[in-house]
Amino acid sequence: MDYSHLLATNYKSIIAQYLEEDVPSFDYGGYVVGDEDKVATLYCKAEGVLAGVPFFDEVFKQLDCRVEWTHKEGSHLSPQGKLAVAQVYGKARKILLGERTALNILCRCSGIALRARQVHDLQTSKGFKGVIAATRKTTPGFRLVEKYGVLVGGLDTHRMDLSSxxxxxxxxxxxxxxxxxxxxxxxxxxxxxxxxxxxxxxxxxxxxxxxxxxxxxxxxxxxxxxxxxxxxxxxxxxxxxxxxxxxxxxxxxxxxxxxxxxxxxxxxxxxxxxxxxxxxxxxxxxxxxxxxxxxxxxxxxxxxxxxxxxxx
The missing domain is CATH 3.20.20.70 (Aldolase class I)
Structure with missing residues (x-):
């Protein structure tokens, strides 16, 4: 399932806010590395379900970089050591400017997707045909990412907010x-x-x-x-x-x-x-x-x- 089609344009402004939070003024590290074209490899180093791809992509799109994935969203990852799952192409300072924001999103979203997948697999093995849903107990400012991870993992999001x-x-x-x-x-x-x-x-x-x-x-x-x-x-x-x-x-x-x-x-x-x-x-x-x-x-x-x- 391609859940990225659920996302309206508001997630792009959320990503912009994340980037602004991480670099509110000068990017000193970026000054050090400059504008040379570079390629970076994204490695997974622990078991997970790959989730958060659209948000990761948007971080680097806003920084004029591009991402090429070797694994699809929703894939169960079980690396032995570390597993390359994507390549990021762009200016060195732009890649490093988006690095932590993109990783924070991917690490959190994939962890939630893994837990949701584990619960879903248990539900399937036990033959329970009801709905299993997450709740509104999410991190302020990060709800869209967390609810998205629930979907990728195979469970129901429950209500998104007080208006739902x-x-x-x-x-x-x-x-x-x-x-x-x-x-x-x-x-x-x-x-x-x-x-x-x-x-x-x-x-x-x-x-x-x-x-x-x-x-x-x-x-x-x-x-x-x-x-x-x-x-x-x-x-x-x-x-x-x-x-x-x-x-x-x-x-x-x-x-x-x-x-x-x-x-x-x-x-x-x-x-x-x-x-x-x-x-x-x-x-x-x-x-x-x-x-x-x-x-x-x-x-x-x-x-x-x-x-x-x-x-x-």
Whole structure:
């Protein structure tokens, strides 16, 4: 998949800001090396999933350099020592001016893509058919890069920002007075085009959210077994009333090491009274439709890349 086509023009201004942050005034090192034409090799020195290519390319495009890749984005890299994955052509000072910014982006994005790929592979091996998504717990100023890495790794980005979906968490509910009031107020302004999700601490709260018209109920901080029991109870209770417009999400403390505990069997059951054969239907995984994990973007090791100017 070529996810670069998702990027609008705003990422170019973000790259310009990154470069400005790194060189706010004089480029002393650039003065030392001058304008001689050089070629630099990009090496991968640790396991990773190559991600962030469009951002890397844009760094050097803004510096009048060009990049030629020998590996495609999304490739799983397992170097023995170091592996050449690209060549950068340009003036020596321009290559070195963009070096650290480009590497920071690539190292971070590829680390996230690796973690996402590991979770995706585990999901596939266990047969879980629900959606696994990252969260909005990202680095300020770096969200676009991090969410992009999640996509390259094979997982869902969840909402991109506060304007993408209405998520009513405990603080929203407490400030509004009740789940019902919070959902009513949200729907009054977000209209039909946005989904409303409500964070719930119990089956009772989930029932209130569904009755109020929530599209997604998030069962927060449940154990794996506790989640499966609660989700099954909620789905069956509302199925008996002919209601299946909602999905169930689980979040809170889920990691790569523990996520399999939250997987249900993932089988589509065509004898289910509200079976719908479509992606993201409420009956896709019957009980648990979405798992969201902040650990896809938080606390993830970077992949080690380096950029070395070739010796003549």
């Amino acid at each position: 979906m209405v998520m009513l968490k405990d603080n929203h509910v407490w400030s509004s007075g009740s789940i019902t009031t919070a959902v009513k107020n949200a729907r009054a302004v977000c209209g039909f085009s946005l989904k409303i999700e409500v964070e719930c601490q119990s089956e009772e709260e989930a029932d209130e959210a569904i009755a109020a018209g929530a599209d997604i109920v998030m069962l927060d901080n449940f154990t794996g077994e506790g989640l499966k029991v609660a989700a099954k109870n909620i789905k069956q209770r509302w199925a008996e009333k002919g209601v299946n417009h909602f999905m169930i999400e689980s979040s809170g403390g889920i990691t790569y090491e523990t996520c399999a505990q939250y997987f249900c069997d993932g089988k589509k059951k065509k004898d289910h009274p509200f079976y719908i054969d479509s992606f993201l239907s409420p009956s896709l995984s019957i009980d648990i439709d979405i798992l969201s994990m902040s650990t896809i973007t938080q606390g993830v090791p970077h992949v080690d890349f380096s950029l070395k100017i070739n010796k003549d």
